[in-house]
Amino acid sequence: MGHPPLEFRDCYLDSPNFRERLKCYEQELERTNKFIKDVIKDGNALISAMRMVFCF
Incomplete structure (x- = not known):
């Protein structure tokens, strides 16, 4: 993810x-x-599936 830095002077221009x-x-x-x-x-979805498995 090596993006070039955003410089304030470039923003201003x-x-x-x-x-x-x-x-x-x-x-x-x-x-x-x-x-x-x-x-x-x-x-x-994982939490819902685990509830279904362990509640029955």
């Missing part, structure tokens, strides 16, 4: 390079968010 770097960070955050949601969903 709003350069095309800054926009591209920012887009990389946004895409990584979207992937991370999806991964976390999937982990939560799978965890809930």
Whole structure:
């Protein structure tokens, strides 16, 4: 995940390079968010399955 750093002066200038770097960070955050949601969903499914097994 070696993204180039976001520099304040690039933000201030709003350069095309800054926009591209920012887009990389946004895409990584979207992937991370999806991964976390999937982990939560799978965890809930696992807990439900364990309740079914151990409650009967």
